[in-house]
Amino acid sequence: MESSARKTPDLLIRGGILLDPETGRQRRADLLIRNGRIARIAESIEADDVPVYEAAGKFVSPGWMDMHVHLREPGQEHKETIETGCQAAAFGGFTAVACMPNTDPPIHTRDVVEFVIERGRRTPVDVYPIACVSKNREGKELTEMADLVEGGAVAFSDDGAPVQHGGLMRRALEYASMLDRVIINHMEDLTLNPQGHMHEGVVSTRLGVPGIPSLAEEVMVARDLLLAEYTGGHVHVAHISTARSVELVRQAKARGVRVTAEVCPHHFTLTDEAVERTGFSTNTKMHPPLRTAADIAAIKEGLRDGTIDAICTDHAPHASFEKEVEFIEAPFGIIGLETAWGLIGRELIAPGVLTVTEAVYKLTVAPRRILRLPVPRLAEGEPANLTIFDATTRWVFEARHIRSKSQNTPFIGEELVGRAWAIYNRGWFVVQDP
Numbered sequence: 001m002e003s004s005a006r007k008t009p010d011l012l013i014r015g016g017i018l019l020d021p022e023t024g025r026q027r028r029a030d031l032l033i034r035n036g037r038i039a040r041i042a043e044s045i046e047a048d049d050v051p052v053y054e055a056a057g058k059f060v061s062p063g064w065m066d067m068h069v070h071l072r073e074p075g076q077e078h079k080e081t082i083e084t085g086c087q088a089a090a091f092g093g094f095t096a097v098a099c100m101p102n103t104d105p106p107i108h109t110r111d112v113v114e115f116v117i118e119r120g121r122r123t124p125v126d127v128y129p130i131a132c133v134s135k136n137r138e139g140k141e142l143t144e145m146a147d148l149v150e151g152g153a154v155a156f157s158d159d160g161a162p163v164q165h166g167g168l169m170r171r172a173l174e175y176a177s178m179l180d181r182v183i184i185n186h187m188e189d190l191t192l193n194p195q196g197h198m199h200e201g202v203v204s205t206r207l208g209v210p211g212i213p214s215l216a217e218e219v220m221v222a223r224d225l226l227l228a229e230y231t232g233g234h235v236h237v238a239h240i241s242t243a244r245s246v247e248l249v250r251q252a253k254a255r256g257v258r259v260t261a262e263v264c265p266h267h268f269t270l271t272d273e274a275v276e277r278t279g280f281s282t283n284t285k286m287h288p289p290l291r292t293a294a295d296i297a298a299i300k301e302g303l304r305d306g307t308i309d310a311i312c313t314d315h316a317p318h319a320s321f322e323k324e325v326e327f328i329e330a331p332f333g334i335i336g337l338e339t340a341w342g343l344i345g346r347e348l349i350a351p352g353v354l355t356v357t358e359a360v361y362k363l364t365v366a367p368r369r370i371l372r373l374p375v376p377r378l379a380e381g382e383p384a385n386l387t388i389f390d391a392t393t394r395w396v397f398e399a400r401h402i403r404s405k406s407q408n409t410p411f412i413g414e415e416l417v418g419r420a421w422a423i424y425n426r427g428w429f430v431v432q433d434p
């Protein structure tokens, strides 16, 4: 299993279906890249002097963005580095990621923001750091938010932990609003979840594992919706997982609250029964936990009606020695970049929950709007930033497909539907072999 990443300033992508997620327009055309920019789009282009990628039967869309990943650098390079995380992103079809600040040191000062951006520039993937809301993610004192934005931070979050303190969240929303940025909250009221390890429900009761109630998420979502409404700030619900949270966001949107939400593929694919079925595999342990079939149904409806804006992975690498311990000792989180599109294809597109265009919108336009980033366009003169993929290839996800430094995924051995075949960004062409 190989992938090749090389600088390819000139490239002809022949015969693909160019997809515009904003309008839904699809057009079969050749696309010529010269010097990293889209030089021409036409029915048929002859260019003898440039390498050709045959894209017949495949889609070409603006490059995808995963707005919630953990790249672990600086400080936890045994789990992941910016380089390996970006290789995983490229395999998954992403030309951009926004990375969470629970690193060591955390992304809470401008020098760390700049370090992450600089490391990202060495890869084919654009890396946008999300900076901490509070110093050391301790939830006590706000960071120098204006300085962090000037350094290149695109949003704020204490992800890994919630902003537990309501007063701090209020001020964070006020400052972020002045800076025209979003606060992304890990929605979990810690006082309602002292030490749970899986969803609190019949399965946790049967297994005797301390549970994490849905209420812990929903109370925090409800609080933040009220705070956003009161301050006029923009709050983004990280990794939404319960039916009630979806309903709260839906109602808040209807009354004009500035709220957006994201969901991860594992939360519309697996339920808490996976913990039992796998005999306590620690790859079924993450924050928030896998919930119930009713929650999955509500999430799908929320994706369909637009309540849930974006799909992200919450790619959370942990080394084998950390995950290969007893269930209650294991850290929370799974990797997700390599499997995201194949799960979207299997769980959302094949069953008709979303069209290809709608799914791509939630991976391109939506995350960038939330993070106030320009959306790449497939148009002559624009920088070439694109993803080549299909939504129908059935393939079995195997360990050899993993580009991340860590292997903590519950999806090895599963058949997925849809494959990202290549990305092009900043002059880099990264192609995957089947």
Ligand SMILES: NC(=O)N[C@@H](CC(=O)O)C(=O)O
Binding pocket: 070, 102, 159, 160, 161, 186, 285, 286, 287, 288, 314, 316, 317, 332, 333, 334
């Ligand atoms: N999702 C997880 O289970 N873990 C994340 C933290 C987080 O996203 O809250 C991690 O950093 O490992």
Ligand SMILES: [Zn+2]
Binding pocket: 159, 160, 161, 186, 187, 238, 239, 287, 288
């Ligand atoms: Zn989180």
Ligand SMILES: [Zn+2]
Binding pocket: 068, 069, 070, 100, 159, 160, 314, 316
């Ligand atoms: Zn996270």
